[in-house]
Amino acid sequence: MSGSTAARVKEAAVKVETAASGAVTNPTQVKTDFLHQPAVRAALPFVNGGLAGMFATAIVQPVDMIKVRLQLAGEGSKGGPKPTVAAVTRDVIAGGRVLDLYKGLSAGLLRQAVYTTARLGFFDTFQDILETRARANGTRVTFAERAGAGLSAGGLAALVGNPADLALIRMQSDGLKPVDQRANYRSVFDALFRIAKTEGVGALWTGCYPTVLRAMALNFGQLSFFAESKAQLKQHFPSLSENANRFGASAIAGFFASFFSLPFDFIKTRLQRQTKGPDGKYPYRGFFDCFQKVLRQEGPLRFYRGFGTYYVRIAPHALSLFEQLRERETGTEGQTWETEDKTWETEDKTFDVWEP
Template sequence: MSSSSGSNAPQAPPVHIPKPIKFLFGGSAGMGATLFVQPLDLVKNRMQLSGEGGGQKMYKNSGHAIRLIIKNEGPLALYNGLSAGLLRQATYTTTRLGIYTTLFDMVSGPDGKPPNFLMKATIGMTAGGIAALVGTPAEISLIRMCADGRLPVDQQRGYSSVFNALVRISKEEGVVTLWRGCGPTVARAMVVNAAQLASYSQAKQFILGTGYFNDNILCHFVASMISGFVTTVASMPVDISKTRIQNMRVIDGKPEYKGAIDVLSQTVRKEGFFSLWKGFTPYYVRLGPHTVLTFIFLEQLNRLYRQRYGNSS
């Protein structure tokens, strides 16, 4: 029997989005955002490797890096490693969202009451750490593909795609190499998730408390940029150690670095303490917009799903 029209008509129940679809949309939203921020990822990686070991710095700042890359390698070089960036989102973001949502439901009260802030931070760190473990092969491929253009032609690895990188790394250096730098990668993910969750929540609360903002995209963007700054400061030393370990070569059976602590100590000793935040600007500028774009794409995918399946009887 059809319901009567008018203002007193019963509201249709909200459309339930199945969990696998939520995970798919989360990974897809992250991949969509990566299409816009990949050049910043490339510049960040290049700057973190510039001046490595106390050598001459290739780039003075982010703008100089972009100009040199376009001049020497062409505009499309800013998208080197895009396939690896997309695979990283498909593996890392999907896994993180899936684990976070599952753990969130497990620790929520029987009445659906959400967990407290500390528990949210804990499951966020857990989800981020496990997801980083899954996403490390794509991460190491991305680092190497982004770094290739700064090397002389005879030293370039020349991966044609992320899948070519994965196959060649496995054959030439062993499957275990796909998880090189896994420790700092997981540590970075845990730091990022903890810092993002705490700072985003506090920033949003502060912004809404000023009375000048409503809870909309503008508020989310400003909160994301504040959160991005805090997260960048907290996570960059771990990130630069991850980047250098994953890009290092093993010469005559001897790796360039013994581990993450060795990277940090060598970097500080040879390049100065503040070089731990090398590539700060592109890292920061990438982090906030990537978060906002991911949420925008995710909301649109959810909206389209509800429109499509909310009308089906």
């Protein structure tokens, strides 16, 4: 080790020792650092939530690509060969590029950043209103009220994130068009700009109705079945660890969330992918028209095509959501927080936000 390097290491060690001594002698002063600033502490849950969602999106993006292609296969026809995951995967990478499975990743990341942040923001706002009203009335926030806040937050966040969702579907389905008709979007921002320029700004909210319903159905499945699954697993499998119990409950809740939301996701994909035909008209006039045509021409089970890939896509996000909420609602055991009018003592809770 050179003399200059040794000197820098020694200097860093002295700084660490000084900081540690300061924390012991004056712990209040330590809380004035950047991470303990009120604004930073308030923003951290949203930043962590957005980053967690984006990380999960990056992992499951190929699965999402396959799910979208499965939903678009055989459009308008009830018969014909049933596409498989393997066949769709081969078709996507037929051009020799495995990275084609990641088409639309920039849109997926933007959507997740916007949606997750907005959902947590709306939920916190609604929950603050509910808690303020409950304290004023001397009552407690009920499960139904929390569930309503969660559903509303999910729906509003989906509305905010719809443009990125639209860009994602357009980028993923672009390869299904003839080569001379492909848009070949370079990024999510290129897609958003070109769609707004050629189709109008309002086109960015195409499919927003099923998008909002999908988000609400997704949250309903998670809300309704996580707490119950957790309780049932604890009753019938008491030997399970807390982490195993939570993971199993998340998997079950993810299944039901997928079951309730996939039909809306299917219609959303069809609406957001459609373009005008030679007659200048869209194949579907809207949500109900799409539902009726698919039901009549392709059968009711078509709404659940790609269920396996959809569940694989949803499960990591469901587990990520539960972990975010658990961390935000779990206090440090035995820790005391002092406010102007009351002292609050936290408990060792695992998932209080959704449980009654």
